[in-house]
Each structure stands twice: as structure tokens, then as C-alpha cells.
Amino acid sequence: MILKNMSFALLLCGGLLLMGSAAQAESVKTPVNKISPDGVGEEIGFITFSDADGGGVDIIVDLTGLPEGEHGMHVHENASCAPAEKDGKMVAGLAAGGHYDPMKTNKHAGPDKAGHKGDLPHIMADAEGVAKAKLHAPNLQAKDLKGHSVMIHEGGDNYTDNPPLGGGGARIACGVIK
DSSP: OHHHHHHHHHHHHHHHHHHHHHHHOOEEEEEEEEEETTEEEEEEEEEEEEEOTTSSEEEEEEEOSOOSEEEOEEEESSSOOOOEEETTEEETTGGGOSBOOTTOOOOOOOTTSSSOTTBOOOEEEOTTSOEEEEEEETTOOHHHHTTEEEEEESSOOOSSSSSGGGGOOSEEEEEEEO
């Protein structure tokens, strides 16, 4: 009888541990839209952020309609993709604010270094404008991303502050992470 009760208790504890670890893993699928100074445009796909088994976040990119080439990708501070005014002109996606930097590092160092947590790996769009990739950001968790936005920039990213913020250029696509 004691052995049966111990076996049941062990099974129960093991089940609770499995349920607890499954409950901690999060996944967030974010619709991404083209953006312009006029506002948010057509949907061009999704970016999914999932907690990785070994830590960090796995990122699945499935986008179309991008210009061919490399594009910088970042988590931005605010949950908005709306344009905002700067120096008397409307700027695409400016309401998203700057790169997500909760530790106030003020460094643009790349996704695997000690800089902005919002620094993500760049993406590549082919000649048809399709960007499909599985990427990893070791310094984030899916829960960190909610209430922010993911931004795709016109150009690539050199992960330095010369030129400022890696030289990615204009904001061309965005998704609010919910």
C-alpha cells in the first residue's frame, strides 16, 4: 500500500512538473504590415516568437512583398506601427519609438551581445520579395516582447552605432506584438 501511494505521488509530481514547464513556454504569432508615412498598409505575413528550449527566443519569419536584399529587424519600445511627426514631416512607424532597451545600454551591438535587447538577426528577402527564416535571439524571452512592436527596416544592419543604430534606414514593415 505504501509503495502504491509513493508511486502515485511520484507520478503526480512528475505530471505537475511537466505541466509547469509547458506552461512557461510561450509563443506569440505577430501579423506584419507594410507601413508608410500615410499609415499602416496591407498585411505581408507573420513573425512568430517562441521560447527556445535552451533559452532565448526562436523567431520564425514568413513575409512577402519586401524589397530584395538584407533588412534590419528589431523589437521597438512601443506597441504601435503608426506614423508620427518629426521635424514637420510624417515618418513611417515612428510611434513605435526606439529600439527596446530596458537595461538602458544605449548600445546597438547585435542579437547575441550586451546591447539593446531589441536587436534581432537581420532577414534576407529574395528577388520575389519573400523572406522566410528561422532565427534565434539569445537575450530575449517571448514574455518580454508583449506590448512592443517588431520593425523591419529598409536596409541591412551592421550592429554598430556607426552609422547610428546600424544604418538600417527607413521603417518599411511593422507588427504589434500582443
